Amino acid sequence: MSRDVPDRGTGSRHDWRLPLAGLAAWCGGLLAAAGPGWSVAVVPAALLALALALGGARLLPAPAVLTASVLALVALAVGGAALARAEQVRTSPLRAMAQDHALVEVRLLVTGDPREIAGRFADGVLVRARVLRVEEPAAGGSRSGSPGTGWTLGAPVLVLADTSWADVRLGSTVTTSGRLMPPEGEDLAAVLTPVGAWQETRAPDLWWRASARVRAALHEAVAGRPEPVSILVPALVNGDDSGLSQDVQADFAATGLTHLLAVSGTNLTLVVGLLVWVARLLGVRGRWLGVVGAAGIVGFVLLARTEPSVLRAAAMGAVGLVALGPDGGRRAGRALGAAVLVLLLLDPGLATSAGFALSTLATGGIVWLAPAWRDALRAWLPAGVAEAVAVPTAAQLACTPVVAAISGQVSLVAVGANLLAEPLVAPATVLGLLGGLLCLVHPALGRPVGTVATWCVAVVVQVAHRGADLPLAAVDWGTSGAALLLLTVLTVAVARWGPVLVRRPVPGASAALVLVLVTVVPLPRPGWPPDGWLLVACDVGQGDALVLASGEGEAVVVDAGPDPTAVDDCLDDLGVERVPLLVLTHFHADHVDGVAGVLDGREVGQVEVTWLLDPPGGVEEVAAAVAGVPVRTAAAGEVQQVGDVRLQTLWPLPADPAAGPGDGSTANDASVVLLAETHGLRLLLTGDVEPPGQEALARAYPDLRVDVLKVPHHGSSHQDLELLTGLGARIAVVSVGADNDYGHPAASVVEALDAAGAAVLRTDEDGDVAVVTTGSGPAARTSGGDGS
Numbered sequence: 001m002s003r004d005v006p007d008r009g010t011g012s013r014h015d016w017r018l019p020l021a022g023l024a025a026w027c028g029g030l031l032a033a034a035g036p037g038w039s040v041a042v043v044p045a046a047l048l049a050l051a052l053a054l055g056g057a058r059l060l061p062a063p064a065v066l067t068a069s070v071l072a073l074v075a076l077a078v079g080g081a082a083l084a085r086a087e088q089v090r091t092s093p094l095r096a097m098a099q100d101h102a103l104v105e106v107r108l109l110v111t112g113d114p115r116e117i118a119g120r121f122a123d124g125v126l127v128r129a130r131v132l133r134v135e136e137p138a139a140g141g142s143r144s145g146s147p148g149t150g151w152t153l154g155a156p157v158l159v160l161a162d163t164s165w166a167d168v169r170l171g172s173t174v175t176t177s178g179r180l181m182p183p184e185g186e187d188l189a190a191v192l193t194p195v196g197a198w199q200e201t202r203a204p205d206l207w208w209r210a211s212a213r214v215r216a217a218l219h220e221a222v223a224g225r226p227e228p229v230s231i232l233v234p235a236l237v238n239g240d241d242s243g244l245s246q247d248v249q250a251d252f253a254a255t256g257l258t259h260l261l262a263v264s265g266t267n268l269t270l271v272v273g274l275l276v277w278v279a280r281l282l283g284v285r286g287r288w289l290g291v292v293g294a295a296g297i298v299g300f301v302l303l304a305r306t307e308p309s310v311l312r313a314a315a316m317g318a319v320g321l322v323a324l325g326p327d328g329g330r331r332a333g334r335a336l337g338a339a340v341l342v343l344l345l346l347d348p349g350l351a352t353s354a355g356f357a358l359s360t361l362a363t364g365g366i367v368w369l370a371p372a373w374r375d376a377l378r379a380w381l382p383a384g385v386a387e388a389v390a391v392p393t394a395a396q397l398a399c400t401p402v403v404a405a406i407s408g409q410v411s412l413v414a415v416g417a418n419l420l421a422e423p424l425v426a427p428a429t430v431l432g433l434l435g436g437l438l439c440l441v442h443p444a445l446g447r448p449v450g451t452v453a454t455w456c457v458a459v460v461v462q463v464a465h466r467g468a469d470l471p472l473a474a475v476d477w478g479t480s481g482a483a484l485l486l487l488t489v490l491t492v493a494v495a496r497w498g499p500v501l502v503r504r505p506v507p508g509a510s511a512a513l514v515l516v517l518v519t520v521v522p523l524p525r526p527g528w529p530p531d532g533w534l535l536v537a538c539d540v541g542q543g544d545a546l547v548l549a550s551g552e553g554e555a556v557v558v559d560a561g562p563d564p565t566a567v568d569d570c571l572d573d574l575g576v577e578r579v580p581l582l583v584l585t586h587f588h589a590d591h592v593d594g595v596a597g598v599l600d601g602r603e604v605g606q607v608e609v610t611w612l613l614d615p616p617g618g619v620e621e622v623a624a625a626v627a628g629v630p631v632r633t634a635a636a637g638e639v640q641q642v643g644d645v646r647l648q649t650l651w652p653l654p655a656d657p658a659a660g661p662g663d664g665s666t667a668n669d670a671s672v673v674l675l676a677e678t679h680g681l682r683l684l685l686t687g688d689v690e691p692p693g694q695e696a697l698a699r700a701y702p703d704l705r706v707d708v709l710k711v712p713h714h715g716s717s718h719q720d721l722e723l724l725t726g727l728g729a730r731i732a733v734v735s736v737g738a739d740n741d742y743g744h745p746a747a748s749v750v751e752a753l754d755a756a757g758a759a760v761l762r763t764d765e766d767g768d769v770a771v772v773t774t775g776s777g778p779a780a781r782t783s784g785g786d787g788s
């Protein structure tokens with residue numbers, strides 16, 4: 001994606017034929033993915049019939065009939081290709097064997113770099129590969145009844161392996177044995193879990209080995225520099241952001257800078273642009289410059305890997321390079337349409353890819369929307385400034401509805417953040433690549449250059465961090481059809497009338513000032529937090545973060561949720577400046593990944609954790625985040641007074657700290673369960689304790705009664721309902737994320753609690769939930785209004 005606004009051309013109009021062909025191809029892919037199979041043929045056929053009928057009645061000119069006919073055929077071609085590919089995967093012998101969980105021996109071509117996974121699901125490695133041959137062992141028989149049957153094919157699989165697979169090389173051919181399992185998506189024939197060691201039978205080709213050497217050199221150029229800049233510099237060149245903390249990723253997402261963490265057309269434009277510039281300096285001219293550019297694109301794809309996202313970025317980057325040439329406006333529009341058409345013919349699955357949609361829309365925004373904004377701003381701003389503002393504005397406008405559909409938010413700082421960050425992206429990318437290339441000669445030559453690149457990136461990190469910390473960096477919008485339709489209409493209106501508004505300095509500057517004030521000045525939330533709040537369940541998404549008021553400006557925090565920014569914002573709203581006690585009920589990511597947000601700008605006196613140190617990824621993250629803070633293990637029977645709050649630990653039973661199985665599967669039932677008493681109320685905070693633990697609690701405390709219940713495990717269906725409904729709770733709080741993939745909370749649990757007389761409040765629907773005390777007992781207030 002080019003970051004320069006293409007010229008419209010002299011007295012020219014856009015040629016919409018190729019862009020419309022690209023749109024038709026996209027529609028064909030969407031029909032194949034989301035509609036019934038017959039729609040792929042029926043919808044284009046109906047369009048073709050309508051065009052021919054209108055043409056026959058002379059209501060549509062012949063060129064328009066021809067165009068409509070071509071568009072129908074394009075949609076049919078892409079939709080048909082998508083169905084054919086899906087059918088090929090579905091009928092693959094591999095898919096059939098996966099349904100039977102067959103034990104097989106395979107020969108694989110490794111098509112993706114190994115990616116380490118850690119945390120909730122045991123440490124391991126994910127590898128994308130293509131099965132060249134599969135055999136069922138003779139001892140086990142085969143589906144066909146012929147022992148030792150084998151097939152030669154080319155089916156895509158995902159290998160879920162142990163850490164020994166971290167050394168497998170992209171482009172190599174390996175053999176192994178393993179068990180096949182059905183995949184979740186339609187793009188894979190199977191998931192393979194190896195049960196034996198892997199063996200390389202064919203080394204990667206020369207270009208893959210050279211690519212791996214350059215990638216290693218990029219990291220060598222920034223060796224010794226601190227994170228996250230040592231990760232981000234290579235990421236700008238090749239999109240490899242592995243190891244980047246969730247905090248930094250959240251900051252980049254909130255400020256609309258996520259595109260910098262992935263392979264994008266901007267990366268290619270900068271890298272190939274540098275190559276072409278060097279070629280010019282060396283005297284290369286004419287068609288040979290095109291050859292150099294094409295070679296640069298191929299080299300970039302090899303460097304960043306031949307994954308769909310990289311091929312998409314290469315295509316969009318090529319569009320950007322076209323836009324920089326003569327008559328860039330018209331040529332770039334045609335090139336974008338051609339790129340979309342070719343990409344969807346090669347991989348129809350891109351039609352449903354969010355990355356593809358964002359990349360295409362951003363490029364289209366720059367090509368078709370940015371010129372109007374640039375020309376309007378030029379009336380009172382210098383040309384360079386006008387273009388710098390127009391590019392991120394147009395790209396962000398074009399992407400806004402899709403971003404909202406993905407995240408449920410509309411960023412208010414994205415344009416400003418991109419405006420501040422973009423001038424540093426180009427030097428960081430170019431210097432990062434140059435430093436890596438020099439490291440191929442000697443590290444002493446490349447590291448000084450890489451260091452300068454990290455200085456540029458450090459500023460970008462600060463832009464993201466400061467922008468994400470603004471009071472209203474993003475607005476929660478929702479993902480319903482009506483909400484997205486309204487946002488699309490508003491986006492189109494801004495795209496159409498925005499340039500008219502900013503053409504004159506007074507309304508243009510006023511609009512910018514209003515946006516800045518809305519973003520920077522905190523908006524009051526009348527009545528929030530409510531006076532005398534005792535407990536607040538923070539709306540942190542799919543996770544837990546509970547706050548117990550223990551004194552003026554201080555609180556006990558129980559769990560930190562999955563997002564540091566969310567829990568930090570909640571504590572800021574509550575005026576919490578000191579946390580005398582932070583309790584982490586267990587080490588799953590949805591309870592501990594936000595720990596850094598609790599510590600951000602606050603004094604934490606002590607941390608209490610469960611005895612089960614599992615999963616290892618969560619344990620390590622907590623240890624790093626709370627370094628220097630005293631940590632102790634909670635155990636049943638302990639009672640402590642923290643300010644206004646009396647805390648009794650009910651579960652787990654005392655035990656020495658110990659490692660678990662490593663996959664987090666037993667972590668829930670080792671959750672710390674607390675009984676909190678404050679201002680005459682009794683509150684039961686249950687973590688994610690499972691039915692076995694709940695049954696043990698019922699046996700140990702048969703007469704337990706409480707006023708407020710934090711429902712275990714986000715309202716999962718796996719509950720001891722006899723215990724939960726017998727507690728006598730008048731308020732039940734479910735901390736849960738909107739539209740989560742787990743079906744939380746289960747309707748059966750909500751209905752049972754409601755029938756038992758509890759008012760059930762949910763953070764996904766009610767926002768932050770506060771508990772206060774009244775003359776008649778507990779009451780709930782929510783950030784969206786009264787709860788009960």
